Amino acid sequence: MTIESLTASDIALDAIQRYPDADNPSSFLAVNEGNSYLHLPDTPGVIVYRxxxxxxxQFGGPFAPKKARPRLLRAFVDLAAAxxxxxxxxxxxxxxxPEYLDAGFxxxxxxxxxxxxxxxxxxRGTAFMQLRNKIARAVRSGMTISEAPFDAWQDAIKxxxxxxxxxxGGARPLEFLVGQMGGRYQHLRRLFVGVHGxxxxxxxxxxxxxxxxxxxxxxxxxxxxxSPPGVMEAINKAAIETFQAEGVPWLHFGYTPFSGLSAERELPGRSRAFGWFMDELWTNGGHIYPAQTQFAYKEKWKQDIVLPEYIAFQHGASIPALVHVFRSCNAV
Structure with missing residues (x-):
């Protein structure tokens, strides 16, 4: 059964907080406005989709206890068939x-x-010398940085x-796989701003x-x-210093399509042709999605962990299915 979106988003929030075993760092996207949800009255957890x-x-796997995930996936397969x-x-x-492989994906x-x-x-250290220089340029430009309430800045942000x-060039605002601002869950997010005057x-x-x-x-x-060079880096540095003072363990930089690909991270039954296509998009697909530009910003910070992310096809890997992922994000 599907349930009304406002109630369902609260159930989704509870699920990502209560059942985080899959370690999806982007799980908060589950509560984006515009998502649809599948929830069963006799099974804990939720599936998020558009x-x-x-x-x-579908975004991520079922946000549910491990034992409940196959049940939710079967219900989702039935919903798609209906x-x-x-x-x-x-x-x-x-x-x-594993649940998706067992289901034939x-x-x-x-x-x-x-x-x-x-x-x-x-x-500190020579590895960050260029990054420090960029940040210093932004600070010397007179920019001040602070954590701020969204309500005070929402008009300026818009x-x-x-x-x-x-x-x-009039690009579309992305949805679904990127975060939102405002709405009923804004109080759970944090905002850092850089201001000149x-x-x-x-x-x-x-x-x-x-x-x-x-x-x-x-x-x-x-x-x-x-804006002067180094603005985003300077804001992120200020946020990092705040998080470190609070004892926050991790800062995540999120998902970058086509990046971090390696044969060691592939799973049994993968499509070799689709894998080749992902390599091509990483190397030559900047006109489709600026993955290398996005990755370059993240690489500046010398990440400690690379977490592989996957796509699962119900009826075999296909380019039309991938196009519909981009459509769901308002990218095409």
Missing amino acids: PTGRYLV QDREIVTIQLQGADA TVNQIGGSYALRLDTFSL ELDAGWLGGK ERLTGYISYSPVYGSRPGWMHDLSRRQPD
Whole structure:
């Protein structure tokens, strides 16, 4: 059965907090506005998805106790069949993959998530010299950085976002696999802003991460098109220092498609042709998605952990299924 979205999002929030065993660092995306949910009255947990064309595009695996995951997946398969749709699951974690393989899905690596251990992190040393220089330039420009309430900045953020998208040639605002701001769960996020005078120069929103590597995820970030170099790095440095003072264990940088691919992380029954295609998109697919640019920002911080992320196809790996993942994100 499906349930009304507002009630379901609360159930989803409870599930990602209560059942974090899959260690999905992006799990807070489960409560994005616009998501659909499958929940069974006799089974704990929830499945998060969006209907897109002839597909149900699922985010992550079932957010549920391990014993309940196969039951939820079977119900989801039944729901797709009743709607004459196929399932494609994105950002599946390795801990969730066995249920999908047992159900006959084809599972391929599609990218990686990156995490920084904060108790040992420092910007000292020659490896961070260029990063320190960029941050210093932003600070010398007169920018001040602080943690701030969203309500005080939401109008300025909306204006900045419009200019940022305009600078991308009128790019669409992404959804589903990126965070949101505002709404009923904004109080669980944190916002850091960089300001010149009274003008918002840039911001980074951080969402909570549960599981064995708890902390915060570097989520939405924007800057003014004419901002000086180092703005985002300086804001993130200030956030890191705040988190370290609080004893936060991990900072996550989230999922980057097509990155971190390796043969050792692939799973039995994978599609070799789809794996080849992912390698091609990493090398030559910048016009489709700027994965290398996104990865370069994350790599500056010398991540401690690379977590493989997977895509699962109900009826075999296919390019149309991948296109519908992008459609669900408003990317095409």
